[in-house]
Amino acid sequence: xxxxxxxxxxxxxxxxxxxxxGPPPEVRLPPLGTVGTLRWAWRxxxxxxxxxxxxxxxxVAAVPGSLLPQRRINPAQVQQFLxxxxxxxxxxDRLGFFDVYSSVWFSAIYLLLFVSLVGxxxxxxxAHLRALRTPPPRTPRRLDRLPGHRRITVxxxxxxxxxxxxxTLRRRRYRVARHDESSLSAERGYLGETGNLAFHVSLLxxxxxxxxxxxxxxxxxxxVVEGQSFSNSVPYYxxxxxxxxxxxxxxxxxxxxxxxxxxxxxxxxxxxxxGAPRQFDADLTVRNAPGESARAVTISPNHxxxxxxxxxxLVGNGYAPVLTIRGGDGTVAFSGAVPFLPIGGNYKSLGxxxxxxxxxxxxxxxxxxxxxxGGFDPQKGPVSIFPDAALPRLALxxxxxxxxxxxxxxxGVPTSVYALDVSRLTPLKEADGDQLxxxxxxxxTVTLPDGAGTVTFDGLRRYAAFDxxxxxxxxxxxxxxxxxLAGVTASLFVRRRRLWVRVSGTGEGRTVVEVAGLSRGEDxxxxxxxxxxxxTLRGAADDGVDAAGERRTQRVERE
Amino acid sequence: MAVxxxxxxxxxxxxxxxxxVYTGALGAFALDLAGRGxxxxxxxxxxxxxxxxxxxxxxxxxxxxxxxxxxxEAATAQAPRPRWANAGGIAVSLTWLAFLLxxxxxxxxxxxxxxAPWGNMYEFAVTGSLVVTGAFLVVLRRxxxxxxxxxxxxxxxxxxxxxxxxxxxxSAGLVPALQSYWLLIHVTVAFVxxxxxxxxxxxxxxxxxxxxxxxxxAVGREPRRxxxxxxxxxxxxxxxxxxxxxxxxxxxxxxxVIAGAIWAEHAWGRYWNWDPKExxxxxxxxxxxxYLHARSTRGWDGRRAAWFAIxxxxxxxxxxxxxxxxxxxxxxxSGV
Ligand code: HEM
Numbered sequence: 001x002x003x004x005x006x007x008x009x010x011x012x013x014x015x016x017x018x019x020x021x022g023p024p025p026e027v028r029l030p031p032l033g034t035v036g037t038l039r040w041a042w043r044x045x046x047x048x049x050x051x052x053x054x055x056x057x058x059x060v061a062a063v064p065g066s067l068l069p070q071r072r073i074n075p076a077q078v079q080q081f082l083x084x085x086x087x088x089x090x091x092x093d094r095l096g097f098f099d100v101y102s103s104v105w106f107s108a109i110y111l112l113l114f115v116s117l118v119g120x121x122x123x124x125x126x127a128h129l130r131a132l133r134t135p136p137p138r139t140p141r142r143l144d145r146l147p148g149h150r151r152i153t154v155x156x157x158x159x160x161x162x163x164x165x166x167x168t169l170r171r172r173r174y175r176v177a178r179h180d181e182s183s184l185s186a187e188r189g190y191l192g193e194t195g196n197l198a199f200h201v202s203l204l205x206x207x208x209x210x211x212x213x214x215x216x217x218x219x220x221x222x223x224v225v226e227g228q229s230f231s232n233s234v235p236y237y238x239x240x241x242x243x244x245x246x247x248x249x250x251x252x253x254x255x256x257x258x259x260x261x262x263x264x265x266x267x268x269x270x271x272x273x274x275g276a277p278r279q280f281d282a283d284l285t286v287r288n289a290p291g292e293s294a295r296a297v298t299i300s301p302n303h304x305x306x307x308x309x310x311x312x313x314l315v316g317n318g319y320a321p322v323l324t325i326r327g328g329d330g331t332v333a334f335s336g337a338v339p340f341l342p343i344g345g346n347y348k349s350l351g352x353x354x355x356x357x358x359x360x361x362x363x364x365x366x367x368x369x370x371x372x373x374g375g376f377d378p379q380k381g382p383v384s385i386f387p388d389a390a391l392p393r394l395a396l397x398x399x400x401x402x403x404x405x406x407x408x409x410x411x412g413v414p415t416s417v418y419a420l421d422v423s424r425l426t427p428l429k430e431a432d433g434d435q436l437x438x439x440x441x442x443x444x445t446v447t448l449p450d451g452a453g454t455v456t457f458d459g460l461r462r463y464a465a466f467d468x469x470x471x472x473x474x475x476x477x478x479x480x481x482x483x484x485l486a487g488v489t490a491s492l493f494v495r496r497r498r499l500w501v502r503v504s505g506t507g508e509g510r511t512v513v514e515v516a517g518l519s520r521g522e523d524x525x526x527x528x529x530x531x532x533x534x535x536t537l538r539g540a541a542d543d544g545v546d547a548a549g550e551r552r553t554q555r556v557e558r559e
Numbered sequence: 560m561a562v563x564x565x566x567x568x569x570x571x572x573x574x575x576x577x578x579x580v581y582t583g584a585l586g587a588f589a590l591d592l593a594g595r596g597x598x599x600x601x602x603x604x605x606x607x608x609x610x611x612x613x614x615x616x617x618x619x620x621x622x623x624x625x626x627x628x629x630x631x632e633a634a635t636a637q638a639p640r641p642r643w644a645n646a647g648g649i650a651v652s653l654t655w656l657a658f659l660l661x662x663x664x665x666x667x668x669x670x671x672x673x674x675a676p677w678g679n680m681y682e683f684a685v686t687g688s689l690v691v692t693g694a695f696l697v698v699l700r701r702x703x704x705x706x707x708x709x710x711x712x713x714x715x716x717x718x719x720x721x722x723x724x725x726x727x728x729x730s731a732g733l734v735p736a737l738q739s740y741w742l743l744i745h746v747t748v749a750f751v752x753x754x755x756x757x758x759x760x761x762x763x764x765x766x767x768x769x770x771x772x773x774x775x776x777a778v779g780r781e782p783r784r785x786x787x788x789x790x791x792x793x794x795x796x797x798x799x800x801x802x803x804x805x806x807x808x809x810x811x812x813x814x815x816v817i818a819g820a821i822w823a824e825h826a827w828g829r830y831w832n833w834d835p836k837e838x839x840x841x842x843x844x845x846x847x848x849x850y851l852h853a854r855s856t857r858g859w860d861g862r863r864a865a866w867f868a869i870x871x872x873x874x875x876x877x878x879x880x881x882x883x884x885x886x887x888x889x890x891x892x893s894g895v
Contacts, residue, residue, distance in 0.1 A: 048856045052849055059845040059874075066835035066882065073834060101833050210831075219828070273729070302825050313828040469828040477830065481817045489810045492851075524799075 051120065054113040061109050065100035068092065072099065114204060121200045128193050135177035136187035139500040146500070146516035148527035153512050154537050158182065158503040161511045161537065165501050168536045174499065184501040195490025202484035209477035217471040218242040218251065224258040225320045225337045225463040231255040232310070232468065251470070252308025256286040256297075261317055261462035265387045275346055275387050282314050282464045309470060316465030318342050318349055319369050321394055322458040327358030328451045334358070339463045340369045341418065346384040347371045352420045356408040358453055364408065365455070366420045367396030367438070382439075392460050394440040399425035400452050428452060496520045497529065513537065566671035567729065573664030574685060574723060580657035581716045587650030588708035592787040647705045654712060658692045661719075665689055677746050683879070684722035687750050688715040694754040704800075706791050710761035745818040748811055753875055755808035756847075759801050760872035763865040766797035770862060798861035802854060805868060809847050816840050839878035846871040 069077035078098045082089045096103030143149055154161060166176050166184055174186035220240040224230050232254050234240050242248055264279040284297045288308055299305045305312040320337040327333045333355045340351030353365040373393035374385030382395040399422050401407035407424035428436040428449055438446055440457040447454050499517045506512060515534055517526040665686050669676035676682045695711045698704055765788075772782045773794055782788075791797065819840060820830040831837060850867035853859055 048852065052852045052856060055845055055849045055852060059842045059849070062838050062842050062845070065833055066838035070833065073832065302822075304825065304828065311828060313826075315827065467828045474824065474830060478817075478821070481820070485810060485813050485817060488813060492806045492810065 048120075051113065051116050054109060054116060057109050058113060061106050062100070064097055068097050068100075070098060070100065072101070110207070114207060117200055117204065121197060121204075124193075125197055128190075128197060131193075132190055135179075136175060136185035136498060138179045139183035139185055139502055143500055143502055143514045143516040146518055148530035149514070149516040150530050150534050151512060151514045152534060152537075153506065153510050155510055156538070157509070158505045158511045161503050161513055162501065164537065165513070165515075165533070168533060169499065169501075172533070174497075182503055184499075186499045186501075187497070189494050189496035191490050192494035192496050193491070195487040195494060197487070199484050199487030199491055202480045202487060205480035206477055206484065209473045209480055212473040213243075213471045213477065215243045215245045216473065217469070218246045218248075219467065219469045221315075221465065221467055223339050223463050223465050225339060226258055226261055226461045228337075229255060229257040230466070232308070237468075252310055253289045254287060254308045254310070255290065256284045256305070256307075256312070258464055259283045259285055259296075261464045263317060263388070263462065267386075267388075277387070280314060280317060282317075309472070311469050313467045313469070314464055315467045316342075318347065318463055318465070319371060319389065319392070320461045320463045321351070321369055321392075322461060323353060323365075324456040324458055325353065325355050325358065325363060325365075325453060327355070327363065327453045328361060329359045330453075331359070333363070333453070335458075337461050337463075344380070344384070347387040348382070348384040350418075352418055354408055354417070354420065356406065360403040361452055362401040362406065362408055362425075363448075363453060364399040364401075364420045364422065364425050365396050366399070367394060369394055369460075389460055392442060394438070394457050396438040396440065396455070398428045398436055398438065398448060398452070398455070400428060400450075401425055495525070497526065499530065499533065563671045563673075566667045570664045570667035570671060571723075573660050573667060574719065577657045577660035577664060578716060578719050578723075580653055580660060581712055581719070584650050584653035584657055585709065585712045585716060587646045587653060588705070588712055591647035591650055591705060592709055592790065647708075650708050650712075651699065651705065654692065654708065655696065657712075658689070658696060661685070661689045661692065675742070675746070677742075677750075679726075679728045681722050681726040681728045683746075684718050684726055687753060687879075688718040688722075690750040691715055691718075691754040691757050694751065694758060698758065706787075707758070707761055707765075710765070711758065714757065714761075742822065745815060745822050748818060749815040752808045752811035752815055753879070755804050755811065756872055756875050759804035759808060759868055762797055762801035762804060763868040765791060766794050766801055767862060767865055769794040769797055795861065798865065801865065801868060802861075805847065805850060809851065812840075812844055812847065816844055835882050836878070839874060839882050843871055843874045843878060846874055 069081050071078050078093075081098075082093065092098065096105065100106055140146065144151070156164075162178070162182075162184060166178070169176050169184070169186045172188070174188040175190075176184055176186045178184055218241060220234075220237040222230055222237050230236055232252055234248050240248075260283040262279070262281040262283065263277070266273045266276045266278050268274060279300070281298050281300045284299060284305065285294045286297050286305065286307055287294050297305055299312065299314050301314055304314070318340060320339040322337045323334065324332060325334040334353065334357070338351055338353050340349035342348070343350045347369075349369040349371075351367065351369060353363075355363040355365070368382050370382050370384040370391075370393045371388060372384055372386035372390040374383045377383050382393070399420065401424065405424075430436050430449070436449065438455065440446060440455065442457055442459050445454055445456040497517055497519045499515060502514045503511050513534065515530050517530050519526050665676050665682075668682060668685070672678065677686050691711065692715055695704075695707065768785065769788055769791060772785070772788055775782045792800075819837070823832060823837075824830040846867060850864055850871055853867045854861065854864040
């Protein structure tokens with residue numbers, strides 16, 4: 001394999017203006033002639049470099065988003081970071097470093113890149129469309145300077161041989177033109193440039209799809225305890241984020257009940273993965289709309305629920321102890337399941353119960369659920385030693401208001417369900433003055449000191465956390481991504497090749513056939529291609545090799 | 560249980576055995592390379608010598624070639640085949656053996672865990688380096704790239720060392736978010752793409768070194784160190800080999816990113832979250848897109864493009880080593 005044969009030789013006479021730009025630098029520019037073409041080439045060069053610069057910038061600009069906490073992934077971490085680094089973190093925040101992917105500078109880079117892309121793709125599309133309609137260029141005067149050149153003599157008249165080769169080339173998906181009596185021009189591989197253009201256009205489509213998704217889609221999060229139901233409307237959600245063009249009144253009216261949350265953990269004693277999650281399944285009863293028939297569906301982390309165009313994902317789970325709380329007057333002031341949020345290892349979970357209706361004094365409870373209680377640690381407090389509910393215990397502290405006073409709402413507005421504001425509450429104490437610490441097991445009732453009431457731990461249920469998402473454009477985004485993939489593959493592997501054939505009669509019923517080719521860029525296959533095209537000719541049984549073959553051919557001619 | 564534990568243990572022993580054999584292969588490859596360096600320049604391309612020898616009358620474009628080839632002929636004809644000529648063959652055989660041992664280790668690991676063997680960093684490293692060796696052996700069957708052996712087996716051995724020393728995690732099941740056939744597709748293709756990036760990176764490095772030597776020689780300075788480089792193809796040929804590897808790797812990486820997005824959509828409901836793993840996959844993709852652009856930017860030679868390829872590979876390494884271990888995101892399943 002010669003290294004020079006892949007490069008188009010100078011003086012090939014092939015007009016390359018319809019072929020995509022950017023050959024490897026060693027290629028000498030073809031004779032361009034017109035000033036216009038030069039200007040075009042210059043602009044091309046500029047824009048290729050600009051595109052390259054912007055691509056690099058894009059890569060660099062994406063990095064800080066992986067090094068610094070990001071609001072869209074973990075807002076709490078960002079708060080923490082701001083608190084830990086009071087000096088420069090504020091500046092980083094102002095410069096958008098905690099929202100990198102929606103920051104002005106990141107957006108500016110990719111928008112500029114896409115402008116450059118449009119500016120680049122439009123002229124190339126025009127040129128390519130022209131190329132698709134233009135027949136392959138005339139046969140160069142001297143074929144023997146081109147890669148893979150071969151000359152052989154075969155029986156038959158020139159015209160017949162040309163006809164035969166034209167058929168062969170068409171069968172090999174070449175476009176064939178016959179500019180004169182004694183030669184053929186053939187070209188194939190237009191798909192490469194088509195693919196390249198399709199790739200770049202798909203990137204535009206992809207960006208448009210992503211943008212559309214954020215305009216017309218919505219997402220929301222909700223916690224559902226076993227036995228409870230959820231309806232897809234805004235009030236049911238714990239948090240809800242609609243796109244700017246979403247009519248929250250008309251979202252899909254589905255609903256579901258969480259029948260059971262099934263969870264399994266690695267229980268192999270002493271294994272390094274002891275306690276690691278192995279299975280999460282949520283059994284649901286789903287209705288597409290009120291009044292429609294119900295269906296049973298099980299969803300798990302990789303198997304979301306598809307309903308009404310939206311998707312519900314199982315993103316978390318935890319425990320919701322069922323509690324009954326009576327006030328000092330003996331009446332039931334609260335009864336129900338309270339979701340506790342996992343905050344530590346092995347599902348040690350934190351929860352808050354507010355009982356504003358307890359009389360005469362309001363009751364506020366905060367504490368931990370330990371699914372498998374493992375005692376108290378001097379630093380960490382109560383610990384859980386396994387995530388499954390093998391030995392569930394509640395470790396609670398209790399607060400009360402002054403008799404008859406409302407300490408649970410601020411100006412009539414209840415505070416967060418997951419936090420207890422104790423500023424106007426007093427902790428209950430043991431007889432010895434220590435703060436009261438309850439440790440409850442299921443079915444246990446304790447009587448609170450000072451006649452504040454009773455707390456009963458009725459049992460444990462699980463809950464599931466769902467993420468509901470509606471993204472009308474994601475199919476389009478996927479389609480664009482797959483088109484880009486197909487396009488870039490075609491672009492990188494389809495080779496644009498030109499072949500030329502020239503014949504001349506020897507006058508003895510034989511024909512001298514010359515074939516040579518030219519390719520763009522990376523293509524060592526031209527000699528092989530020429531050889532195999534020539535080999536299809538009748539009477540051209542294997543006939544020497546390229547350069548050395550030249551001599552063998554001469555010998556053949558002398559015969 | 561017992562069978563599974565035995566298999567897990569067997570897998571570990573197989574990994575150690577493979578490492579031992581790789582060490583031998585590395586030595587043999589190094590010897591081979593050193594031997595090549597000592598050989599007359601063109602002896603590494605005997606085919607050419609044969610072609611020209613069969614047709615001693617120079618053709619129109621074989622003038623330059625027959626000159627050097629003629630001297631080669633003389634050299635090869637006189638010197639008896641030296642002993643180190645076998646080192647390359649031995650190295651390849653050892654690499655095959657190590658590959659098979661490692662393959663067995665990976666299979667045993669998979670069976671013992673009851674799933675595809677790439678659920679944590681240790682398994683990623685062992686399976687990933689297996690794919691690198693596999694890709695190298697496949698390429699080796701098609702063309703003689705033994706000169707790359709040192710640069711492939713060396714990193715593979717390093718990776719395995721890192722895996723057993725730092726990343727080791729005992730065999731066990733998978734966390735639920737990973738239980739998806741998309742994982743299989745996503746990770747498999749990512750492995751193959753990374754393996755090709757690895758080969759492409761090695762080739763680009765060699766290309767740059769070779770280029771330096773060529774430049775030094777052009778100004779009349781005979782490079783003193785690295786005689787083994789004489790055995791390697793000229794830098795422009797290395798450049799083309801690197802390009803061919805990258806051109807296969809790029810669409811595969813594109814596919815990896817898309818498959819990852821599909822998987823993310825299945826698992827978390829969002830196809831793109833910009834979590835650290837995704838950020839770096841994106842950065843890798845953009846840098847290699849830059850490589851392809853740089854390569855076809857007029858007036859730029861293959862050297863600048865090679866730097867893009869090297870930067871891209873630095874990102875690949877960063878993504879695997881640093882991001883997997885130190886960054887928390889949705890992808891935090893590394894088990895370290
Ligand atoms: C979103 C940003 C872009 C990305 C990710 C991207 C990616 C790529 C990739 C991967 C290739 C390789 C395929 C091939 O060689 O056929 C390529 C080729 C190409 N790109 Fe881009 N590109 C982008 C923007 C642009 C822009 C703005 C221009 C305008 C100058 C451009 C011009 C080209 C050209 C001319 C080629 C063909 C090079 C050749 O013939 O080898 N691209 N692009």
